[in-house]
Amino acid sequence: MVSLNHYLLVSGLLFSIGLVGVVVRRNILTIYMCLEMMLSAANLTLVAFSRFRLTEGLPDYNAQVLVFFTITVAAAEVAVGLAIIVALFRARQSVSVGAVEKLKG
Amino acid sequence: MPAFLFYFFSFLTLFFGVLVVVLRNPVASALSLVVSFVGLAALFISLDAYFIGTIQILVYAGAVMVLFLFIIMLLDIKAEESAKVNAPAVIGGLMLALIFIVQLSLVLGEHELGKKTIADVPLQYEAAAQKELVTTIKTDLENKSLPDAKLVGKALFSRYPFQIQLIGGLLLVGTIGVVILSKREVN
Structure with a gap:
């Protein structure tokens, strides 16, 4: 049967896929998608714990409210981040992280 | 499921x-x-x-x-023209993920509380319905259906009224930021 550990493992795997994507890929847009994936993986952990820790016979809705806030912040972050990517593309004509190396030591 | x-x-x-x-x-x-x-x-x-x-x-x-x-x-x-991957980043990333997964598996292997299934923690509709004060939620619970959106809304607006206004402010600031960022500079 499916237990809490199964959900936590799926969440961890999804998080590490996102982590590999952020480290490996050179395209800023793909890196951004992988960041979204990592946020969603964290959300899965929260929802799983919410369901398995019943408070007064119902799922713990504080966790689900936190997930709601995470999704909202992620949406705002995507909007601002994509605007920055567009500005970057106008300045550099590229979406590769290799094009931005002013801070390179 | x-x-x-x-x-x-x-x-x-x-x-x-x-x-x-x-x-x-x-x-x-x-x-x-x-x-x-x-x-x-x-x-x-x-x-x-x-x-x-x-x-x-x-x-x-x-x-x-x-x-x-x-x-x-x-x-x-x-699409990126050449399929050049930089080897250090790939190896480093995979190692990082591998370490994380091994650690997680070790922790989950000893996590006794996580071995319970959903069937072990069934929703208790009667107990929840008795303590519920909002009538629509109460009737839903008595009919053995989970009024999920109502319960999230109740938690959101009764326990976190300040935070939801903060989120509203954040979205407003985000919108203004996007408009300013994507405005072309006038020469």
């Missing part, structure tokens, strides 16, 4: 998650991410979080990914 559905949707989520990282074309990556998020929403629904599952599809698979596709279209990005 039957166990095979859990495995199916987990596979869907993880497989298309891998495709996001592996595929070279950003449009293909974005579409894979949509499928991955739909699988994840199904997992949320399997955990009785219907509201979160729905907004996962609406906000992520709908709004956010469409925004991504629009930006890809506007910037007219071609």
Whole structure:
């Protein structure tokens, strides 16, 4: 049967896929998608714990409210981040992280 | 939810998650991410979080990914021409993920509380209905259905009224920021 550990493992795997994507890929847009994936993986952990820790016979809705806030912040972050990517593309004509190396030591 | 559905949707989520990282074309990556998020929403629904599952599809698979596709279209990005991967980053990333997964498996192996299944913690509708003060939620609970959206709304507006206004402020600031960032400078 499916237990809490199964959900936590799926969440961890999804998080590490996102982590590999952020480290490996050179395209800023793909890196951004992988960041979204990592946020969603964290959300899965929260929802799983919410369901398995019943408070007064119902799922713990504080966790689900936190997930709601995470999704909202992620949406705002995507909007601002994509605007920055567009500005970057106008300045550099590229979406590769290799094009931005002013801070390179 | 039957166990095979859990495995199916987990596979869907993880497989298309891998495709996001592996595929070279950003449009293909974005579409894979949509499928991955739909699988994840199904997992949320399997955990009785219907509201979160729905907004996962609406906000992520709908709004956010469409925004991504629009930006890809506007910037007219071609797939990375050469498939040159830089080896140190690939090895480092995979090692990092491997270490994380090994650690997580070790922790989960000894996590006795996590071995309980959903059937072990059934929702107690009667007990919850007796303590419930809001009448619509109470009748729903008495009819053995989980009024998920109502309960999230109740928690949101009774326990976190300040935070939800903060989120509203954040979205406003985000909107203004995007407008200013994407405005072309007048010469």
